[in-house]
Amino acid sequence: MLIREYEANSLKECLTQIRNELGPEAIILDTRKARKGGLLGIGAREIVRVVAATGLVPREEVEAKSLSTGASKEEGRPKESAGATSAAAARAYRTIAAVANNSTEQRSASNRSASATKTRPSPSISSSHEEEYLPSSTSKARRTTPATNSHPVEPAAEPTPTTNGAKKPSVSSMQRIGELEQALAEIREALDTLQQQQQLAQEQTVTAVVSALAPVVAPSAPPPLVLPACPELYKRLLEIGVDEALARDxxxxxxxxxxxxxxxRLPMALSALSDLIARRIPIAAPLSPTPGQLxxxxxxxxxxxxxxxxxxxxxxxxxxxxxxxxxxxTVDTYRIAAVEQLKTYGxxxxxxxxxxxDQSEAVAAVRECADYDLLLIDTAGRSQKNTMQVGELKSLIDRLNTKSYLVLSACMKERDMLEAVERFSKARVDNLIFTKLDETDSRGSLLNVLDKTGVPLAYITTGQKVPEDIEVADGRRFAHLLLEEGR
Structure with missing residues (x-):
């Protein structure tokens, strides 16, 4: 009897290997699924392991083959697991071979009994053939009985057929089945032990490799933030809404x-910070109309x-x-109050x-003002989310071929200001004007918008007075408004 374990990606591949090596008469003893490969269980693939047996061979040859097969398959594995598996397999082979031999002897005895029954119709059975019908233990006891015994032992009665024609299994058959099941259990236990030892060895190897490489691949912790010059200024920048990365820089x-x-120390650091902010802000040149040129x-x-x-x-x-x-x-005809307000100022x-x-009247109005030095054009408020209205503005600016100022309130959220710059840039945005700086103390978002968009700042307004509360953009003045809350 030859038993082997096969391993493949699927049951079909295992059966193909068994059929090629052991032949079509091979018997499947055990089938199970397992996972193999990967790192710490990650990326492992599912495989199938099958234990199969075939043939009746001498015990010495079976043990020799099992030992040689085990040595070749377990090369590189721990010696203890290979020895345990080979010993368990050898015990199982001896048990299965004994069961097979007993089965052969029983079939031979049954054949001889059938022949004797045909030739001798007497229901009694001679003592010379009684041993063939008795279990091995009974036959042995019969042989040791003295010949002078005048009361011969009657042969065991024939099993009573069941309704379906099958014979009840004898005690010896049940014993042999139990021995076979015990042998299979030993094989399974040996395979489980081997698998656990392999998994443990693999985990120990991976742990050793990771431990060895840990100092090399471990990410270095970010360096702590060192603020040698006045941490109060860093805190102040964060309080007014300056982006953390910009404030740190x-x-x-x-x-x-x-x-x-x-x-x-603090006044000098504050002055140095104002200089850094002033140099960081993109500033546009102010309007400078030339007389006689519109x-x-x-x-x-x-x-x-x-x-x-x-x-x-x-x-x-x-x-x-x-x-x-x-x-x-003005082209803001959506609000009557806007037209009246502008006429009042005029x-x-x-x-x-x-x-x-409409745009045609706007073009004609620009021609009528050709003799003026400066023409300021007011438009209706547009939502940056309305792509159609932004498209109308683009068409108007293209027809007039004019510079464009995007006006934003300092009270707006930073996210909304960035979105407005992005959407209105599809029309045209040359410079920015920040209004209502007097209505908020959190002006750090204005610095963030200028730093992220790079659009130059032209003017700022700090109140409602006309014309006092408008200033040409200046870096140091803007930095002062940021850090000193406009005071």
């Missing part, structure tokens, strides 16, 4: 102030950011302070105001 670029006195500027942006008031402040600044010829044009400053209800 600004503070880390401060000069070393440890050599300064205790009293001068400069047109269109103001765009969301609703409620103060476009009309900002236009009035700039118009008063150039008309009253710089004595330029200024004209106003009457106060003695500046002409024109109204255009």
């Amino acid at each position: 600004l503070v880390e670029n401060l000069p070393d102030v440890s050599r300064w006195s205790e009293q001068a 400069t047109t500027v269109v103001f765009i942006g969301p609703t409620g950011v103060g476009k009309t008031t900002t236009i009035a402040k700039l118009a008063a600044r150039f008309a009253l302070l710089e004595h330029k010829r200024v004209a106003l044009l 009457q106060i400053m003695d500046i002409p105001v024109r109204v255009a209800y």
Whole structure:
């Protein structure tokens, strides 16, 4: 009897190997699934292991083959697991071979009994053939009985056939079945032990490799934030809404102030930080209209950011302070109050105001103002989320071929300001104007928008007064407003 274990990716592949090596008469003793390969169980693939047996061979040959097969298959594995498996397999082979031999002897005895029954119709059975019908233990006892015994032992009665024609198994058959099951249990136990030892050895190997490589592949911890110059300034930047990465970059670029006195350290660090912010802000050149040459500027942006008031402040600044010829044009016909508001400003400053209800009228109005130095164009508030309205603005700006200022309120959320810059840039955004800086103390988002978009800042407004509360963008002034809360 030859028993082997086969391993493959599927049961079909295992059966093919068994049929090729052991032949079509092989018997399947055990089938199970397992996982193999991978690292710490990750990436392991599922395999099938099958134990099969065939043939009746001499005991010495079976043991020799099992030992040689075990040595070849278990090469590189722990010696203890190979020895345990071979010993258990050898015991199982001897048990199965004994059971097979007993089965052969029983079949031979049955054949001889059938022949004797045909030739001798007498129901009694001679003592010479009684041993063939008795179990092995009974036959042995009969042979040891003296010949002078006048009471011969009667042969065992024939098993009574059941209703389906099958014979009840004898005690010896049940014993042999129990021995076979015990042998199979020993094989399974040996295979389980071998599998556990293999898994343990694999885990120990992986653990050793990971431990050896841990110092090499372990990620290094980020260096702690060192703020040699006034941690108070870093905290202040975060409080006013400056992005953490930007605040860290600004503070880390401060000069070393440890050599300064205790009293001068904070003011000097604050001045150095203002210089860093001023250099970081992109600043646009202010409007500088040339006499006799028309400069047109269109103001765009969301609703409620103060476009009309900002236009009035700039118009008063150039008309009253710089004595330029200024004209106003509005295409904001969605709100009657906007037109009336702009006309009121025009009457106060003695500046002409024109109204255009479509793009053609806007183009004609620009031609009529060709003799002026500066033309400021007011547009209706548009939502940056409305792509159709943004498209209309783009068409208007393209037809007028004019510079565009995007007006944003300092009270807006940073996310909304960034979205507005992105969406209105599809029309055209040359410069930014921040309004209502007097209505908030969290102005760090303005610095974040300028740093992330890179769009230059042209003007800021700090109140409602016309024309006082508008300033040309200046880096140091803007930094002062950020750090000193506008005071």
